[in-house]
Amino acid sequence: MEPRRVLVIDDEAIFTNLVKLNLEKTGRFTVREVNNPLEALAAAREFRPQVVLLDVIMPGRDGGQVLAELRAHEFTYLPAIFVTATMTQRGLQQRDDQIDGVPFIAKPVEPKKLIKRIEEVLGYS
């Protein structure tokens, strides 16, 4: 199977680096990192992601605004997972890893859990 394309948007390069490393070593994903949320749309147009992983709170533009921008263009149905350092794993688990139906994952992210979450939103396990 072709590796799935994952766009990771977070102002913390160390986080996007780690996600890329962990996902790509499985051979099941190819990852494009974006550390400036203002560049998200251009990166998406070039990379054509199948899923986007994005931080909620970023300087310049928050994750909600970035996703709204992507979905207002040609990525209307792009599945998304939000990442946050402001809630604990436990707190999110108690809410079924979602807020209002939107998938969330807490930092620090466990690679296995992240992969499982991505596969869930892509519709396979």
Next chain:
Amino acid sequence: MLTVNTRIQQEIAEAFENGLRLRYGEALGALYSEVLRYRAGNFLEVDELRANLDTEAVPVLRAILTNKVESSTLSGIRSLMIGCAIAGDQEAVIRWATEELNRARQFGGEWADTVPQWEAVLRNPGDFVLFARQLKYFLMAI
């Protein structure tokens, strides 16, 4: 909610607040004062405090994601930042303080007046966290 049970405790808290403003300046002193009154039942019991913070974070994250940030959201962020400082979570303090700084600038008005507070926290978040925890320990001791 931090309960101030007696008149003496109330007076001590007020004296602390005035002293903090004199010692650390209006911006930082005002934030330290709010640490004293941070509303968390058992504010130094980490699991309970974290659970409270998780609960408080949900409406704030929801508001940010739906682009419906209002004055109450900014109050929520302020509360979360202080709670995270008491919990010793410096990374979260930086995140919330940055968000609050950006939003306060956007909102203008009275919120713009709080900009120096967030700038002060972001200049030295480690000191803010340490001092917030020490304040709480001290208040518990008395």
